[in-house]
Amino acid sequence: xxxxxxxxxxxxxxxxxxxxxxxxxxxxxxxxxxxxxxxxxxxxxxxxxxxxxxxxxxxxxxxxxxxxxxxxxxxxxxxxxxxxxxxxxxxxxxxxxxxxxxxxxxxxxxxxxxxxxxxxxxxxxxxxxxxxxxxxxxxxxxxxxxxxxxxxxxxxxxxxxxxxxxxxxxxxxxxxxxxxxxxxxxxxxxxxxxx
DNA sequence: CGTAAGATGAAG
DNA sequence: TTCATCTTACGG
Numbered sequence: 001x002x003x004x005x006x007x008x009x010x011x012x013x014x015x016x017x018x019x020x021x022x023x024x025x026x027x028x029x030x031x032x033x034x035x036x037x038x039x040x041x042x043x044x045x046x047x048x049x050x051x052x053x054x055x056x057x058x059x060x061x062x063x064x065x066x067x068x069x070x071x072x073x074x075x076x077x078x079x080x081x082x083x084x085x086x087x088x089x090x091x092x093x094x095x096x097x098x099x100x101x102x103x104x105x106x107x108x109x110x111x112x113x114x115x116x117x118x119x120x121x122x123x124x125x126x127x128x129x130x131x132x133x134x135x136x137x138x139x140x141x142x143x144x145x146x147x148x149x150x151x152x153x154x155x156x157x158x159x160x161x162x163x164x165x166x167x168x169x170x171x172x173x174x175x176x177x178x179x180x181x182x183x184x185x186x187x188x189x190x191x192x193x194x195x
Numbered sequence: 196c197g198t199a200a201g202a203t204g205a206a207g
Numbered sequence: 208t209t210c211a212t213c214t215t216a217c218g219g
Binding site for chain 3: 053056059060061075076077078079080
C-alpha cells in the first residue's frame, strides 16, 4: 500500500487530502511541554463551495487559504472560538481542510488544563476544542508554515479506506449535500459520530 | 458607518 | 434549545 508524504497530501485538492490526513498526528511544543493528538475527523472546503470562507475570494482573513498547501489557516468564529485548518492545493486555489476532532496522545495534563475539563473524550472532539488543546487563543499562527509552531507526523498505524466514514459537513447551511466530512469509523473521539 | 450571520460549545 | 460573544463582510 502506498504511503503519502505530507507534501504529497497538502499539494492535493482538499477533498482528496481530507481523508488522507486522518491518522496523522498534530503536535505543538510549549515551555510547559509538548501536546500531540491523532486527527480523527476532517472536513474539506473549496473555493467553488458556497460554504467555504474562500468562496468570496481573497480577503485579509482568508488569504492563507490561497497560498500553496502546507500552511495553517486559523479563524475566529461565534465570538469566542478558534478553528484550525491545513491549507491544501496550489497557489491561487482557496482550499483547506478543517481539523474537526482529534484523539489526545501526549501532553494530556496540559490539554486538560487548557480545556478546563478532565474527561479525555471531550478534550478535542470539536474544532474549537481541538484549537484549545493546541493552545491557540488568537489567529497569529494563521498563514504560518507547518513544521514551525505546529507539526504533522505520519500515522503510527496505517489507515485504510475501509476505516473511514463519509458524510455531510457539520454546522453549515450551504452545500450541505456535499459529503466532504471524513472520520475514523467508530472512533470515540469523533465530534458527531451519528451523522 | 450599521448590522446580521457565523466551518461552536456549554448549559438548561 | 438557548445563549454567550465579536470578527468579518457587505450594504448604505
